Amino acid sequence: MAEPVFHEYQTREALAEALAAGVAAVLAGAIATRGSATLAVSGGSTPKLFFKHLGRAEIEWKNVEITLVDERWVPETSDRSNHALVRRHLLNGVASAANLLPFYTGHETPEEALDDLKHRYCRVARPFDAVILGMGTDGHTASFFPGADNLDAVLHPDGHDEVAAVRAPGAGEPRITLTLPMLVDARLLALHIEGEEKRAIYGEAIEGDDVEAMPVRAVLKARRTEPLNVFWAP
Numbered sequence: 014m015a016e017p018v019f020h021e022y023q024t025r026e027a028l029a030e031a032l033a034a035g036v037a038a039v040l041a042g043a044i045a046t047r048g049s050a051t052l053a054v055s056g057g058s059t060p061k062l063f064f065k066h067l068g069r070a071e072i073e074w075k076n077v078e079i080t081l082v083d084e085r086w087v088p089e090t091s092d093r094s095n096h097a098l099v100r101r102h103l104l105n106g107v108a109s110a111a112n113l114l115p116f117y118t119g120h121e122t123p124e125e126a127l128d129d130l131k132h133r134y135c136r137v138a139r140p141f142d143a144v145i146l147g148m149g150t151d152g153h154t155a156s157f158f159p160g161a162d163n164l165d166a167v168l169h170p171d172g173h174d175e176v177a178a179v180r181a182p183g184a185g186e187p188r189i190t191l192t193l194p195m196l197v198d199a200r201l202l203a204l205h206i207e208g209e210e211k212r213a214i215y216g217e218a219i220e221g222d223d224v225e226a227m228p229v230r231a232v233l234k235a236r237r238t239e240p241l242n243v244f245w246a247p
């Protein structure tokens with residue numbers, strides 16, 4: 014099994030540039046060989062600079078399908094919306110030609126939207142060409158939260174559902190997430206983390222085995238032929 018590879022940068026700007034260049038190259042390669050490319054990105058606060066650089070890449074964005082790895086169950090008008098974040102920071106120039114697949118359906122709860130979303134996401138070409146994950150200081154990634162009632166099912170390596178609704182004490186609002194098998198077979202799988210606190214949490218995660226305590230471990234320990242790439246800057 015390939016072990017994660019840790020890439021360290023002196024600045025967040027340098028990290029964002031390097032990660033964006035790597036992802037753009039993978040997307041361009043996919044378009045050249047298969048005619049289209051798929052990309053799954055994270056929300057939260059970390060990806061903004063990465064989005065800025067990636068959004069300037071001169072690739073055939075009209076042939077790129079983008080999805081979030083997870084979403085808070087809020088409309089796009091909310092400042093908690095990951096979808097709005099991607100629109101604002103990634104799809105604001107040449108990249109606006111890409112197709113961004115939304116999670117939020119307007120249903121009152123993510124559970125009510127599940128059938129629609131499973132139908133929507135089973136049509137996304139697999140494996141993803143690139144998946145960029147983040148990590149919270151509680152050891153969550155995507156919406157794989159410690160204490161989530163259905164964590165076992167969401168992280169099951171042989172699970173068949175593409176998406177799952179998640180409720181967890183630390184999640185804020187109800188969530189929707191792509192499940193583990195959707196993410197970890199990506200051609201390029203990256204974990205983007207910044208700051209000393211997250212470096213220490215990553216160190217703790219890589220050393221231990223308790224996935225329920227730190228669900229990011231399910232990604233770090235997933236069986237892959239190509240390594241997971243960890244991108245870190247102070």
Ligand SMILES: O=C1O[C@H](COP(=O)(O)O)[C@@H](O)[C@H](O)[C@H]1O
Nearest residue numbers: 055056057058059147148149155
């Ligand atoms: O809630 C979320 O948090 C994580 C980490 O966010 P950050 O603000 O610490 O960068 C993010 O990866 C996830 O997509 C998002 O929904």
